[in-house]
Amino acid sequence: MSVNQITQSSKGQKGKRTSMNRPQSTVDGDIYIGFRSDFDNEANTPTCRVRLHNLFRQIEKEFDLLYQENQNLHDKIELLNEKIESASYDKQTYDCMDFDNNFPKLLNKKLSTTSSQKLKTAHKLKAQTSKIVSSFKAPHMNCNLLKEYIGHKDGVWEVSVARPGQPIIGTASADHTACVWSMDTTRCLLQYQGHSGSVNSIRFHPLKDLVLTASGDGSAHIWQAVVNWDLPSSEEELEGDECDDRSDTRVSTLRTPVCELGGHMGAISAAEWLAGADQVITAAWDRLAVLHDVETGLVLTTLSGHDLELTHTATHPIQKLAVTSSRDTTFRLWDFRDNVNSVSVFQGHTESVTSTVFTREDKVVSSSDDRSVKVWDLRNMRSPVATIRADSAVNRISVSNTGVIAIPHDNRQVRLFDLTGQRLARLPRSSRQGHNRMVAGTAWAEDNASGANLFTCGFDRRVIGWSVQSLKDI
Secondary structure, eight states: OOHHHHHHHTSOOOOOOOOOOOOOOHHHHHHHHHHHHHHHHHHTSHHHHHHHHHHHHHHHHHHHHHHHHHHHHHHHHHHHHHHHHHHHHHHHHHHHHHHHHHHHHHHHHHHHHSOHHHHHHHHHHHHHHHHHHHTTOOOSEEEEEEEEEEOOSSOEEEEEEOSTTOOEEEEEETTSOEEEEETTTOOEEEEEOOOSSOEEEEEEOSSSSEEEEEETTSOEEEEEOOOOTTSOOGGGSOTTOOHHHHTTTTSEEEOOOSEEEOOOSSOEEEEEEOTTSSEEEEEETTSOEEEEETTTOOEEEEEOOOSSOEEEEEEOSSSSEEEEEETTSOEEEEEOSSSSOEEEEEOOOSSOEEEEEEOTTSEEEEEETTSEEEEEETTBOSSOSEEEEOSSOBOBOEEOTTSEEEEEBTTSOEEEEETTSOEEEEOOOSSSSSOSSOEEEEEEOTTOTTSOOEEEEETTSEEEEEEEEETTTO
16 A cells, blocks of 8 residues: 555545525525524534544544454454465375375376376376475464564554664654664654654665655655663563653654755655765655755756656665656666666556565565565566565565565565565464554564564554564574
């Protein structure tokens, strides 16, 4: 689900007016005008406003109850599906073992009694059986929930990890704030309140204590991330307290950026440092991407070509390459290595492209609302080298240094795949752990081997730290 979709869904819709034939009467007219006037006057009274607020609270409460009932039904369906998968796995494994043990005998018998066409059919049947069994293989990863970072007052669009050696993460939220958290203590160390709209993305500087955020207010801010490590840990706090309740007294707040970047006529969905961190690229709903100079804050280049709103942007870790994703079902690769900026357009999805990221293996991975994730090779991007099919729209993905793709879904699930399209694991999700609303983004922490190394965020206002380990390493 894109930022644009969430924003549009929250807008009110005007009801249709119907006309009725009324007898022409001055008395009725006077009564109607008097009633209308009384209603307008009453609507402006504090009592009427309080009553409307109470009614809206009741509607919201009833909606939450219906939503929770719906989620409980989804949990039951998932549990039944897992039981069916387990039963199917046992049956298919038995059938496959029996097929493998008897296949040489069957083959010798068929050589003397059947044609070569039937032999091809037998080989095809074996391949199909093996393929079915492989789809029920056990997970390759061990995934455990370790930490929860709670405090935002609205959905969290993105989570980001600081440079190696800095055990902190950053979060961007629709509550108009960005927060910096301690990985280990789960404490909110700094809250940035400089934006007047939803904060849609957050990125740490690769070398300095600077943070880049993009917002629905049409600006991107660079601000100083100076954190107070002397704050008490979460264990020292009273049980049940939340970060936002303590923010006025315990959490440092910042409202003034070091630099403000403009150049857009609409909400900025994402911003990222270009390799070298002397330039920043922003992507916005005005269908433009803009390249900015960090030192001066000036616009260097305006990148146009997309037909609809931009949803995401990402950069190559060591080369001056960037990708922009759009609702027009395409993503574009921008090359800034030469004086003449070149662009390549890629059409591999059928719906909005929600994110596109680079990998260390010089590959590009794209995600979409069409329920698919595609892996592309930078050396030949005519067609994807792998396609991952999902059962729900995919949001902002991330790829680890070892090539593990963390895929967040609208249906509250987070699945792990490798770059060949093989499924590795699914993060645990139940009524007691995991997200209970849409999962918006993921981020890997490569150097945090002793603690959480994967972070997820969603519209349940929560950020979760997971320990993800290969079963071979345990």
